[in-house]
Amino acid sequence: MNWNEPFDLGGLRVPNRVLLSPLAGVSDAPFRRICQDLGAGLTYIEMLSAAGMAHQTRKTDELVARDAAEPILGAQITGPSPEILAEGARLLMERDLPVDTLDINMGCPVKKIVSRGCGSAIVRDPAMAGEMVRAAKAAVNVPVTAKIRIGFTKNHLTVEPVCEALGAAGAEMVIIHGRTRDDTYGDAVQYDQIRKGFDAVDRAAGGKKIWKIGNGNVFDVESARKMAEETGCDGVLISRGSLGNPWVFRQILENDETQPTVGEWEDVLLRHIDYHCAFYGEGHYAAIRFRKHLLWYVKGYPGAKAAKPELSVMESMGAIRERIRAFAAALPADLHRYPDMEERKRAAEADPKFEMDRDHDRGVEHYEE
Ligand SMILES: Cc1cc2nc3c(=O)[nH]c(=O)nc-3n(C[C@H](O)[C@H](O)[C@H](O)COP(=O)(O)O)c2cc1C
Structure with missing residues (x-):
């Protein structure tokens, strides 16, 4: 193919x-x-x-x-x-x-x-x-x-x-x-x-x-x-x-x-954030919208689980940028994501959150009678 x-x-x-x-x-x-x-x-x-x-x-x-x-x-x-x-x-x-x-x-x-x-x-x-x-x-x-x-x-x-x-x-x-x-x-x-x-x-x-x-x-x-x-x-x-x-x-x-190294992960994630801020601004609304991406991006690196509670309440895009830099700086720059491929497989499995979401108004809020 x-x-x-x-x-x-x-x-x-x-x-x-x-x-x-x-x-x-x-x-x-x-x-x-x-x-x-x-x-x-x-x-x-x-x-x-x-x-x-x-x-x-x-x-x-x-x-x-x-x-x-x-x-x-x-x-x-x-x-x-x-x-x-x-x-x-x-x-x-x-x-x-x-x-x-x-x-x-x-x-x-x-x-x-x-x-x-x-x-x-x-x-x-x-x-x-x-x-x-x-x-x-x-x-x-x-x-x-x-x-x-x-x-x-x-x-x-x-x-x-x-x-x-x-x-x-x-x-x-x-x-x-x-x-x-x-x-x-x-x-x-x-x-x-x-x-x-x-x-x-x-x-x-x-x-x-x-x-x-x-x-x-x-x-x-x-x-x-x-x-x-x-x-x-x-x-x-x-x-x-x-x-x-x-x-x-x-x-x-x-x-x-080949999975991205920490260095490349950080570059791409910060670029996504630049695009995000150009579109939504730097404010609170932008931060709330970005939280879910953040939780998905850290999967596959040591420390992801421990960082989750903090990442899910981040209030500003500035704080998010700082947190990402600190997260990356704590890891070897050449470390590849998902060093444990078994974890990669588990991450790909059913995510109960999506099952829950499908019964809510997932992304269809603009629907009018
Ligand atoms: C968060 C989320 C949002 C989705 N939104 C849409 C959508 O707007 N339109 C659509 O056709 N499918 C949507 N889907 C379904 C996916 O496009 C896809 O058909 C389904 O997840 C199966 O593919 P996967 O097993 O690779 O995830 C959504 C799925 C998820 C997880």
Whole structure:
């Protein structure tokens, strides 16, 4: 698998096949930039609600901001019907800095979203999934893609009919997360079902190339290779594997598992902070937003656990910078992250916090009735 090969997404040139997922509460402009610096081929704004696009809230404005330095950018939207989805997509594209591609979220498990017929609720109805793609394509002039789960419930997988509908409707790319809405992160990724979905996409495409992207448990070189071998995907979409770990893109692209040294870790983290402050300012709000990144970044170094309580209450960006410098200075500059690879594996395992988050309004606060 050559992850470095560019691809043509309906006229948009994507420089490689290792993509960053839309991540609610995480994939803001500063995080996307640091991932782009480390090689991410395409990055996304977190999921937006089509209905919410009609309301000019500060939250929505912040979410859809694109940094001038971002080379290409995707947005992701969800809606309860093709009409509402199309209208939201139109409003999104009318903004000052329109995006280059639009993904339709058919995978979000959050109760508040699903109960309105959005997110993963859409995979219950393959015909509706196809209609959503048709409506979005008619509303915008950028490539339209879809991100799905393999089914809503464990015992009723809809991946094949949904993929057939998406292929027939002319989606330019289909991203499959190999779990159902019922599943937790503790459940295995079903590679065989992802492959079945991709085969269905191809069957329905009638010879047209539709890009096939695998998602779920891609954390490193080995798991990316596994995804490619087991599913026949054209590329991978990285989610939890990127948290506090923008190096994952470079590692997969260079097929080199080498972890950053303390010196490089500090440089990249301070650069992420510079991007963060340029976007959010230096104040308290910026510090609160950065805390979670900080906790993810220190994983894999001695002293990370002990530092956690202090890091989770840091009040200013100045104090965060100082703390990082002190943290790094206490370690040998050439020490690689995750000296204990077993710890790396444990860190990649299910994080109970994400299970909790999915029942809250994870990143969908701008959603309006
Ligand atoms: C914090 C967080 C936020 C997420 N936000 C989104 C989102 O906005 N849109 C989306 O399609 N998926 C979202 N996801 C789901 C991931 O994109 C992905 O499908 C899922 O985590 C499986 O991949 P992984 O096992 O590599 O993490 C989110 C996941 C996490 C952990």
